[in-house]
Structure formats: C-alpha cells, structure tokens
Amino acid sequence: MKKLENIREVFKTMEHRKPSSIFCPKCANPDVKLISSLDGWLTPKKYICEKCGYYGPLIMELEKTEEEKGSA
Numbered sequence: 001m002k003k004l005e006n007i008r009e010v011f012k013t014m015e016h017r018k019p020s021s022i023f024c025p026k027c028a029n030p031d032v033k034l035i036s037s038l039d040g041w042l043t044p045k046k047y048i049c050e051k052c053g054y055y056g057p058l059i060m061e062l063e064k065t066e067e068e069k070g071s072a
C-alpha cells in the first residue's frame with residue numbers, strides 16, 4: 001500500500017502550505033476576485049480587480065510568511 005502512503009504525504013504537504021494572498025498586479029489591491037467558470041479546465045482562471053479594473057490571468061501571489069521582527 002505504498003501508493004496510499006504517497007497520497008497521505010501529498011495531503012500533508014497541502015495542509016502544511018499556508019493560504020497565499022493575491023494582489024492585483026496593477027495597483028496591488030488585495031481585493032481581487034477570481035473568476036472561475038464551471039469549465040475551469042477549458043478556460044484559464046482570470047482575476048478581476050474592482051479598484052483599477054484590471055482583468056486578466058496574471059496575478060501577484062504572495063505566500064503569507066511569518067512576520068519579520070524588525071530588529072534594528
């Protein structure tokens with residue numbers, strides 16, 4: 001049952017990954033919406049920014065990292 005173990009490892013990795021934040025590549029507005037159609041595998045995902053009106057498949061994605069303690 002090595003296959004099952006592999007699947008479990010995949011789930012582990014997914015759980016470990018923290019949710020990432022997305023930003024508009026144009027105005028860096030974090031309030032962008034992902035437009036996903038039912039046929040997601042046919043059409044690429046697209047994002048829309050209501051702030052600047054950006055609409056496209058490109059998005060800035062930042063993984064939430066631990067807050068750096070500013071040590072001067």
Ligand SMILES: [Zn+2]
Pocket residue numbers: 024025026027028029049050051052053054
């Ligand atoms: Zn924008």
